[in-house]
Amino acid sequence: MAPNPSSNFNIIPTSSSSTLSQLQHTQLKLTSPVIDDDFQDYNPSSISTSTKKPKRSKPTNPPGKENIFPGSDLCSGLDSIEPTLDFLNPKSKQDYLPSYNSIESKLVKHHINSEEEEQFCGEEEEGSTQLDVLLKLCDDVDESEVERIDSIYCPLCGADISELTDDLRQIHTNNCLDKLEGSSNVASVNDAGGLQCPGQIVDGSPLKSNGKVADVSPVVEWLRKLGLSKYEEVFVKEEIDWDALQWLKEEDLCSIGITALGPRKKIVHALGELRNDLCRTVEIKEDVSKGVADETKLGKTKLITDYFQGPLSERKKGSITSTAQNIARRSHTDSAQKSVQGKGRGRNGKQKDVPLWCSIPGTTFRVDAFKYLRRDCSHWFLTHFHLDHYQGLTRSFCHGMIYCSSITAKLINMKIGIPWDKIQVLPLNQKINIAGIDVTCFDANHCPGAIIILFEPPNGKVWTKLIKNLYSFLLVLVFIKLCSSSCIQPVLHSGDFRFGEEMAKLPPLQACRVHTLILDTTYCDPQYDFPKQDSVIQFVIDAVQAEAFNPKTLFLIGSYTIGKERLFIEVARTLRKKVYVTAPKLRILECLGLQQEDMRWFTLNEQESHIHVVPMWTIASFKRLKHMSNQYTGRFSLIVAFSPTGWSFGKGKKSTGRRWQQGTIIRYEVPYSEHSSFTELREFVKLISPANIIPSVNNHGPDSHSSMVSQLLA
DNA sequence: GCGATCAGGT
DNA sequence: CACACCTGATCGC
Numbered sequence: 089m090a091p092n093p094s095s096n097f098n099i100i101p102t103s104s105s106s107t108l109s110q111l112q113h114t115q116l117k118l119t120s121p122v123i124d125d126d127f128q129d130y131n132p133s134s135i136s137t138s139t140k141k142p143k144r145s146k147p148t149n150p151p152g153k154e155n156i157f158p159g160s161d162l163c164s165g166l167d168s169i170e171p172t173l174d175f176l177n178p179k180s181k182q183d184y185l186p187s188y189n190s191i192e193s194k195l196v197k198h199h200i201n202s203e204e205e206e207q208f209c210g211e212e213e214e215g216s217t218q219l220d221v222l223l224k225l226c227d228d229v230d231e232s233e234v235e236r237i238d239s240i241y242c243p244l245c246g247a248d249i250s251e252l253t254d255d256l257r258q259i260h261t262n263n264c265l266d267k268l269e270g271s272s273n274v275a276s277v278n279d280a281g282g283l284q285c286p287g288q289i290v291d292g293s294p295l296k297s298n299g300k301v302a303d304v305s306p307v308v309e310w311l312r313k314l315g316l317s318k319y320e321e322v323f324v325k326e327e328i329d330w331d332a333l334q335w336l337k338e339e340d341l342c343s344i345g346i347t348a349l350g351p352r353k354k355i356v357h358a359l360g361e362l363r364n365d366l367c368r369t370v371e372i373k374e375d376v377s378k379g380v381a382d383e384t385k386l387g388k389t390k391l392i393t394d395y396f397q398g399p400l401s402e403r404k405k406g407s408i409t410s411t412a413q414n415i416a417r418r419s420h421t422d423s424a425q426k427s428v429q430g431k432g433r434g435r436n437g438k439q440k441d442v443p444l445w446c447s448i449p450g451t452t453f454r455v456d457a458f459k460y461l462r463r464d465c466s467h468w469f470l471t472h473f474h475l476d477h478y479q480g481l482t483r484s485f486c487h488g489m490i491y492c493s494s495i496t497a498k499l500i501n502m503k504i505g506i507p508w509d510k511i512q513v514l515p516l517n518q519k520i521n522i523a524g525i526d527v528t529c530f531d532a533n534h535c536p537g538a539i540i541i542l543f544e545p546p547n548g549k550v551w552t553k554l555i556k557n558l559y560s561f562l563l564v565l566v567f568i569k570l571c572s573s574s575c576i577q578p579v580l581h582s583g584d585f586r587f588g589e590e591m592a593k594l595p596p597l598q599a600c601r602v603h604t605l606i607l608d609t610t611y612c613d614p615q616y617d618f619p620k621q622d623s624v625i626q627f628v629i630d631a632v633q634a635e636a637f638n639p640k641t642l643f644l645i646g647s648y649t650i651g652k653e654r655l656f657i658e659v660a661r662t663l664r665k666k667v668y669v670t671a672p673k674l675r676i677l678e679c680l681g682l683q684q685e686d687m688r689w690f691t692l693n694e695q696e697s698h699i700h701v702v703p704m705w706t707i708a709s710f711k712r713l714k715h716m717s718n719q720y721t722g723r724f725s726l727i728v729a730f731s732p733t734g735w736s737f738g739k740g741k742k743s744t745g746r747r748w749q750q751g752t753i754i755r756y757e758v759p760y761s762e763h764s765s766f767t768e769l770r771e772f773v774k775l776i777s778p779a780n781i782i783p784s785v786n787n788h789g790p791d792s793h794s795s796m797v798s799q800l801l802a
Numbered sequence: 803g804c805g806a807t808c809a810g811g812t
Numbered sequence: 813c814a815c816a817c818c819t820g821a822t823c824g825c
Contacts, residue, residue, distance in 0.1 A: 475817055482806065584815090610815070648816055705818065708812050733815055763815075 316355065445606050445784040448543050450576035451525055455541065455606070456583070461487050467523055471583025472538035473499040473650055485510060491522065493529065495537025498679040499650070514539065517594065521546065525576070528596050532585035534762045535651035536680040540585055542600060545576040577603030580776060582784070584608045586621075586761065587768035592775055605778035609785045610763040611734055612796045617767050618737040618759035625658045627745050628730055631756055632659060632699075635728045642724040644713075646704040646731045650676060655732055655760055656701050657682070660689035668697040698724070707731045713753045727753045734761030766799075773800045 307328055308320045446457035454460070455469040458480035466488025470478055473496045481490075483505035490497075490506060494513045500506045514520065514529045516539070521527070524546050532538035580602045591597065611618075618624075628645075635641055645656045645667070660667045669677065669690050677690060691697050706712050707729045717727050736746060736757035748755040764772060773781070781797050 474815085476815085480807095484805085651816085703818085704816070705812055712812090735813065735815060761815085 314355065319355075445782050448579050448581065448606075449604055450545075450579070451523075451543065453522075453525065453543065455581050458485075461485075463487065467491065469541060469581075470496055470500065471532065471541065471581070472496055472535055473503075474535065474584065474648065477584070478504070481506070483507075491527070493537045493539045495680055496539075499537065499676065502675070502679060503649075514541075517596070519544075519596070530591065530594055530597065532583050533588050533591065534584040534586055535648070536653065536682075537650070538583055538585065540583055540591075541581045542596060542602070543579040543581070544600060545578070577779075579604045579606065580778065581606040582608045582772075584610070584763060587764045587772040591772070597775065602776050602778045604780040604782060605773070605776050606782045606784055607769070607773070608763060609769070609783040609796055611761065611765055612769055612783065612785075612800065614766050614799065616734065616737055616765055618734055618761055618765050621654065621760060624732070624745075624758050624760040625655055628655060628732075628756070628758060628760075629659055629662050631730070631745075632663060632728070635726070635754070638726050640723070640725040641698065642720060642727045643699040644702050644707055644716075644727060644729040645699065646707040646729070646733075647673075647701050648704060650680065651762055652732050652760065653677070653680065653682070655730075656699070657686050657689060659699065661686070663699075665689075665699055666691045666697045667699045667701055668692070668694045669701045673701060702729075704731065704733070707755060710748075710750050710753060710755070713755065714750075717753055725752060729753070729755045731755060731757045732760030733757065734759055734763055734765075737761075770800050770802075 307323050308317075311317055311320055311323060440460055442454070442457055442460040442462070446454055446460060448455065451467075452465045453467045453469060454462075454465050456471055456477040458468065458470075458478055461480060468488060468490050470481070470490055470492040472493075478500065481500065481504060485506060488510075490500065490511050491514050492500065492511065493516070497508075497511045497513045501508060501511065512522075514527065516529055516531060519526050519528045526542075526544040526546055528542040528544070529539040530542070532540045578600050580597075580600075582605065585608050632643055635643075645659065646652065647656065656667050659665075666689055669692070671692055674690055674692060677687070694700065706716070708731065713727055713729060717724070720727075737759040745759070746757045748757070781800070783796055
């Protein structure tokens with residue numbers, strides 16, 4: 089008999105689980121161009137996703153289809169709640185902005201913790217400068233064009249583009265420029281200070297050029313550029329103009345008859361690009377047209393937005409990358425892109441903003457920020473070897489030194505090919521000095537090699553060592569100056585961690601007055617009060633023993649690249665059975681510094697074992713499990729799989745260790761977590777008692793920061 | 803051809 | 813929901 093899983097652990101009823109999806113719909117309805125822009129800044133592919141730990145986000149489901157939990161009767165009732173109109177009333181901006189990537193968040197971030205802004209001198213300033221440009225654009229209009237604030241004209245063709253949004257204006261002018269280039273006509277300056285170009289509309293009337301009346305709408309032209317001219321008719325028939333175009337959604341495309349997936353995706357993507365171009369807001373100045381004329385005469389191919397960089401680059405003399413960033417890139421342009429694209433940039437060439445949780449305030453240090461590689465930093469810390477933390481790190485890394493634990497060092501060397509001369513191994517529980525900052529690492533109790541890092545201002549000893557001669561003294565003076573301006577305060581970066589009692593006993597953590605705690609808030613919600621790992625391991629052992637009455641049973645235990653080792657090692661040890669692992673998995677296990685007596689429980693011979701360690705996603709779907717079952721027909725008649733994850737607790741899950749069965753396949757979801765539970769998070773915060781908390785995961789909705797912090801401190 | 807990146811998935 | 817990571821498409825060298 090299988091044990092009754094629900095008897096072991098308690099259940100915490102949850103509140104509405106569909107709040108997040110409802111908020112997503114709310115975001116969808118935000119109409120302020122600035123806000124929309126910023127959400128695209130965070131996630132160019134969608135304007136409707138919630139904000140989370142910076143990682144790729146999923147497409148939003150249509151209303152009523154939020155439940156992605158097949159077969160889950162328990163949560164379907166909650167998840168299928170239709171968003172109501174009440175949720176569509178836009179709240180204040182701040183309510184929607186947990187994303188540290190967005191420009192608007194920087195505004196609020198400023199209010200939350202203004203001193204931390206100082207570190208973002210290089211690229212971070214870029215983001216706020218974009219906002220500045222928007223604001224300045226308004227100022228400029230106020231100052232010089234008060235009387236004609238309602239009329240904005242294309243600098244090229246002189247058409248009234250007041251009705252268009254900024255991005256569409258840009259597209260319009262780009263199109264004009266393309267025509268200039270395409271037709272090789274020498275542009276002439278018109279009365280409005282802009283340029284005339286063939287086929288454009290001035291003041292709503294067709295402009296005659298070369299004796300020919302323009303008959304191609306911008307939408308049609310746009311379609312042609314996408315190679316989708318076959319849909320011209322549809323767009324014309326449906327009367328989709330530039331303005332309507334920006335609001336088009338995939339469903340709309342379906343409804344107007346564009347049912348083929350390829351073209352539809354292409355259009356959706358291009359629309360995303362269109363909206364994205366709004367980010368590259370431009371300033372239209374009188375000298376622009378002059379510049380265009382000059383360049384056109386010279387026969388150079390340039391983007392319209394190239395002419396709009398002036399004020400930006402002037403203001404950002406300190407930034408090497410500013411000019412490159414300010415070059416706007418159209419979706420169909422490649423020449424400009426080639427020159428500026430690099431690490432930490434999206435496909436559209438836009439550099440991704442470094443999230444707050446990746447930067448150590450008062451230093452140029454970055455933690456788990458390989459997605460945001462920059463030249464202004466040469467100290468890159470990696471807390472552990474999980475993809476979402478090392479993403480962006482490649483063997484061609486050339487941005488300085490990588491600091492990590494010895495286990496992580498072995499893994500990045502073996503799996504990614506990072507040469508050893510670019511890795512500095514950090515010792516555990518031992519203070520070392522890196523670029524004038526004291527750094528101490530502790531075991532994070534997450535996966536093997538995971539560390540918590542404490543950054544502290546240099547202590548007195550360093551100073552006395554430095555002041556050996558006058559030159560050093562001057563250096564120290566400069567350093568003091570830097571310190572005083574950037575206010576280095578102790579910062580503790582938790583990475584991903586699971587708080588345990590051993591951690592509370594660490595003297596440096598008790599002694600240090602941590603100012604800023606960058607906290608792994610994955611399960612920062614009272615509903616996640618899952619049990620200790622030991623009791624879950626015991627549950628699995630009991631379950632294996634209970635199901636093992638059938639000798640033809642195959643046990644599967646899910647694991648990640650690294651992580652969950654304790655679970656299957658304990659099972660093997662207790663049951664005195666070998667567990668099968670694949671050769672690549674064994675190579676990884678060999679890097680983890682496990683004890684020899686533990687290593688002997690692994691076998692590469694699957695015939696030797698009926699307990700197999702498999703990737704989590706194998707266990708995630710019954711389809712895969714069935715496929716596996718078919719391969720073992722004859723040898724095994726029953727598959728019992730264990731999916732160890734903290735998510736199996738809470739959020740409408742009525743019990744832990746849930747047992748799912750489909751025919752001869754049984755799957756247990758067990759709350760074996762390598763992140764801290766809510767209770768543990770609270771204990772940890774109490775222990776550290778920081779002045780400031782920065783969450784590294786934002787998965788609880790827009791208000792999460794303040795609510796998380798208040799819950800933790802409650 | 804290959805590595806890197808992205809979108810979409812479990 | 814999304815821990816962490818896969819697959820396939822695309823881009824750039």
